[in-house]
Amino acid sequence: MLSRRDFLKKCRDISVAAFGADIFGAEIAEGFMKIAASDRPLVSFIQGQSCTGCSISLTYGNETNFIDFIMKLIRLQVHPNLSFSQGESYLKMLDSVSAKGGHVLVVEGSIPVKMKKACMLGEHTLYDELKKHMEKASAIIACGSCSCFGGIPASGMNETGAVSVEKYMSMTGIKKPVIKIPGCPIQPDRFMGTVAYLIATGKLPAMKDGIPTLYFGELIHNNCTRFQYFSQDIYLDDYNKDKHSCLLKKGCRGTVTKADCPTRRWNGSVNVCVESNAPCIGCVNEKWPFTSDIYIEAKNVEDVPWSDFKKYSEKRGRK
Amino acid sequence: MARILSVDPVSRIEGHLKIETEIDSGVVTRARVAGNMYRGFERMLLGRHPVDSARIAQRICGVCHEVHGVSSVMALEEIYKVTPPANGLVLRDMILGLHIVTDHLLHFYNLCLPDYADFSVAAAYSGSDTRLKDISAWIRNSGTGFIGGAAEGDYIRDKDAVYRLVLHYFEALKIRSEAASGLALLGGKVPFIHALLPGGITTEITADTLMKYYHVLEKTADFVNNSFLPDALEIARRYPQYFKIGETYNTFYAHSSFKDSKGTNLFNAGVIINGERKNFDYSKVKELLSASFYDNSGRPDENRQGAYSWIKAPRYEGFPLEVGPVARFAVNNDAGFKSLLGRFGSTNITSSTMSRILARAYESVRLCNYLFERSEDFRLDEPTIRPVDLQAPVTGQGVGFSVAARGALVHHITAEKGKVTDYKMIVPSTWNFGPAADGKAGVVEKAITGTPVRFGGEGGSVEVGRVVRSFDPCTACSVH
Ligand code: SF4
Ligand code: SF4
Numbered sequence: 001m002l003s004r005r006d007f008l009k010k011c012r013d014i015s016v017a018a019f020g021a022d023i024f025g026a027e028i029a030e031g032f033m034k035i036a037a038s039d040r041p042l043v044s045f046i047q048g049q050s051c052t053g054c055s056i057s058l059t060y061g062n063e064t065n066f067i068d069f070i071m072k073l074i075r076l077q078v079h080p081n082l083s084f085s086q087g088e089s090y091l092k093m094l095d096s097v098s099a100k101g102g103h104v105l106v107v108e109g110s111i112p113v114k115m116k117k118a119c120m121l122g123e124h125t126l127y128d129e130l131k132k133h134m135e136k137a138s139a140i141i142a143c144g145s146c147s148c149f150g151g152i153p154a155s156g157m158n159e160t161g162a163v164s165v166e167k168y169m170s171m172t173g174i175k176k177p178v179i180k181i182p183g184c185p186i187q188p189d190r191f192m193g194t195v196a197y198l199i200a201t202g203k204l205p206a207m208k209d210g211i212p213t214l215y216f217g218e219l220i221h222n223n224c225t226r227f228q229y230f231s232q233d234i235y236l237d238d239y240n241k242d243k244h245s246c247l248l249k250k251g252c253r254g255t256v257t258k259a260d261c262p263t264r265r266w267n268g269s270v271n272v273c274v275e276s277n278a279p280c281i282g283c284v285n286e287k288w289p290f291t292s293d294i295y296i297e298a299k300n301v302e303d304v305p306w307s308d309f310k311k312y313s314e315k316r317g318r319k
Numbered sequence: 320m321a322r323i324l325s326v327d328p329v330s331r332i333e334g335h336l337k338i339e340t341e342i343d344s345g346v347v348t349r350a351r352v353a354g355n356m357y358r359g360f361e362r363m364l365l366g367r368h369p370v371d372s373a374r375i376a377q378r379i380c381g382v383c384h385e386v387h388g389v390s391s392v393m394a395l396e397e398i399y400k401v402t403p404p405a406n407g408l409v410l411r412d413m414i415l416g417l418h419i420v421t422d423h424l425l426h427f428y429n430l431c432l433p434d435y436a437d438f439s440v441a442a443a444y445s446g447s448d449t450r451l452k453d454i455s456a457w458i459r460n461s462g463t464g465f466i467g468g469a470a471e472g473d474y475i476r477d478k479d480a481v482y483r484l485v486l487h488y489f490e491a492l493k494i495r496s497e498a499a500s501g502l503a504l505l506g507g508k509v510p511f512i513h514a515l516l517p518g519g520i521t522t523e524i525t526a527d528t529l530m531k532y533y534h535v536l537e538k539t540a541d542f543v544n545n546s547f548l549p550d551a552l553e554i555a556r557r558y559p560q561y562f563k564i565g566e567t568y569n570t571f572y573a574h575s576s577f578k579d580s581k582g583t584n585l586f587n588a589g590v591i592i593n594g595e596r597k598n599f600d601y602s603k604v605k606e607l608l609s610a611s612f613y614d615n616s617g618r619p620d621e622n623r624q625g626a627y628s629w630i631k632a633p634r635y636e637g638f639p640l641e642v643g644p645v646a647r648f649a650v651n652n653d654a655g656f657k658s659l660l661g662r663f664g665s666t667n668i669t670s671s672t673m674s675r676i677l678a679r680a681y682e683s684v685r686l687c688n689y690l691f692e693r694s695e696d697f698r699l700d701e702p703t704i705r706p707v708d709l710q711a712p713v714t715g716q717g718v719g720f721s722v723a724a725r726g727a728l729v730h731h732i733t734a735e736k737g738k739v740t741d742y743k744m745i746v747p748s749t750w751n752f753g754p755a756a757d758g759k760a761g762v763v764e765k766a767i768t769g770t771p772v773r774f775g776g777e778g779g780s781v782e783v784g785r786v787v788r789s790f791d792p793c794t795a796c797s798v799h
Contacts, residue, residue: 037456037460038460040460042464047334047335049356049357049358050381050795051378051379051380051381051382051795052333052334052380052381052382052795053378053380053381053382053384053510053511054381055381056381056382056384056510057381057509057510059492059495059496060495060496060499060509060510061496065496066492066496067489067492067493070457070465071453071454071457075460075461075464075465076461076464076465077461077464077465078464078465079465080328080330081330081331081332081333081429081430082330082331082429082465083330083331083464083465083468084330084331084433084438084465084466084467084468084469085330085467085468085469085470085778086326086328086329086330086331086469086470086778086779086784087325087326087327087328087329087330087470087777087778087779088327088777088778088779089468089469089470089776089777089778089779090328090330090468090778091328092468092777093464093467093468097464112357115357115619115621116621117612117621118356118357118358118619118621118629119335119355119356119357120328120335120337120355120356121328121335122327122328122337123327152358152360152363152375152378153358153359155363155375156359156362156363156364156365156366156367157359157362157363158363159359159362159619160357160358160359160619162358184378184511185381185510185511238706239516239518239521239704239706240519240702240703240704240705240706243521243522243523244523266503266507266508266509267496267499267500267502267503267508267509268496268497268499268500268503270500270503270504270531271503271504271506271507271508271522272507272508273507273508273513273514274507275507276505276506276507276508276512276513276514276521276522277514277521277522277523278507278513278514278516278521278522279513281374281513283511289371289374289375289378293367293368293370293371294368294370294371294374294375295368295370295371295709297709297710
């Protein structure tokens, strides 16, 4: 018998490296011990109105290594940027996975419902095709802010009538839980960790409004390394002269954005927006990229429309 | 009798692309290239704060992420009348240059290589290399998916070559993610750098940051010199016929880019038409709409008569132009690249499938060398940014000419009283993948025409796929 310690170590070797997650650690590890390689779920990716940024971000990885992920955790069947097949044979591959069912379907990008030809999947519109790929899926993952909420394609006058995956499903009558992992682009650990959890436990992770709370539970602001400056009312005025103070007066949306960016960080955990002295632009938010200006600068902190947080946090104690 | 052969969708590219060809006596006689996805960036930016463009326009494409950011801030800097401090320009070059190298790596190994090497050969590996054993188990376990269903073709099947290339396929992904951390050190995160603003880069750069960047660059350069260039040369040696396949009009266009501290450009700007080099004049560029899904005023119209693509058709004095690394070398009449092509019997820099592939590898070597020198220009105690006043209700126009892995690009912003009133982008894949107009086929349409097609089947044609992918299509960009 393996000791629990050895067991966990072994699990780390085979899989923890692949989901960069002390986070779901033990639960995932135990689950994975039980799944034979040939039983891992088939995964297909479909891109709607997207920029491929989410897929690219996944291949960059963070703590989570994409190569480990595709080699050791899932059976990646179809990916528009990576699949060796093309044309008809590519579409057949996609169809056969969806016909068999039980797959994990990842949708990147939004779906145009007004100007349907604004996104095609082969000869047909994505609008007409997507339904059949969703019907028998065991899980549908909305990958990135576009597929979660409409995102960039749905902004401005939204000429194409771009909608989120969820909205599309309600329009076409598909009832099934969707896991939403927002971000512009998606942060790799959040995606791969969620998929790992799903596979290993067969359960949906804890979610609020379809969004995993573990990754999107707390305000960026609360874990920001600049919080101490905020609490002392030291605000950055000139990007050139000051590289450390709180960015709220430069329009930082860390106070209204829930995500674990400051602790999880990006690209091998080397950096994150706020640490590069740039305000958080709230790219995981439902309203991203917003209708108001992205950076709302102010002389006084009270003039930042989302600075109510400060009053609020002072009243309630800082959580 | 002509037959129709399509590849729809083209995989292993960025975006939604359809290729339709007519084949007669084993040769493509006519081709249509269609961009199949529209979002409407130029119009969604209208009415927004000009600086929002620096964030939103980056999201045109997650593959060439930083390129659009740089181009839009260059345009914004003209509107705000600000020049970044020397350090700001150095950092921008360090980001853009390293980014382009990673983009070339993705293109060669992960997008193109499966057109040349038969990865299934690695499934039968029985030796003792643990990495190859892993890969072989992975291929067997992933079943028919992923690497299955490749088009019929004349692939490399000798074991040693396949093993090496397959290993490099995965190594390239690893090097790319390391390089990405080099980019994030300077910019906060990638894709989509938020430290990039008009006037420079916000990040505090310490000696430690520079050391880490340098380290990443060294690793990247090692891979580029010891794997990428030799592998590209190997493909060229095995497929010499592709120096004659995939030729365009041999009209080229490039922007100046990557200045050094003495003011010399790594690439100079210019246009080549009828073998003659001229200065580039932006006012001579027109976008034609006759075969594109837009009405005459430029509004999207998915039912436009005679249209077959969401991509517009840019023309320079009526000519379709090829952009990309070959264009950069042709415009600069680059001696090094000429001699590289000379090894395969060419005396001139001309357009072809294989010259595009070689140009990317060669350019990566050049860019790494450039970046080693360029990063030395950074001065630790000097500013990295001259911030603009975001509350100034600016009015004016700005044009940002920059460069992506796949060619020259322009962002053109007009602002009035602090709001964007017009936004135009003409990007590399718009030039290359634009449809026919005024009786002239688009650049890639021209390149595909004349391609010999020996293989067919459900995967369409491997040969046509090779030609198309050699341009590194970026369809989200081309349509935007
Ligand atoms: S406002 Fe932004 S910079 Fe300031 S502490 Fe909060 S998250 Fe950090
Ligand atoms: S810090 Fe803000 S802008 Fe940056 S990735 Fe996180 S949510 Fe997006």
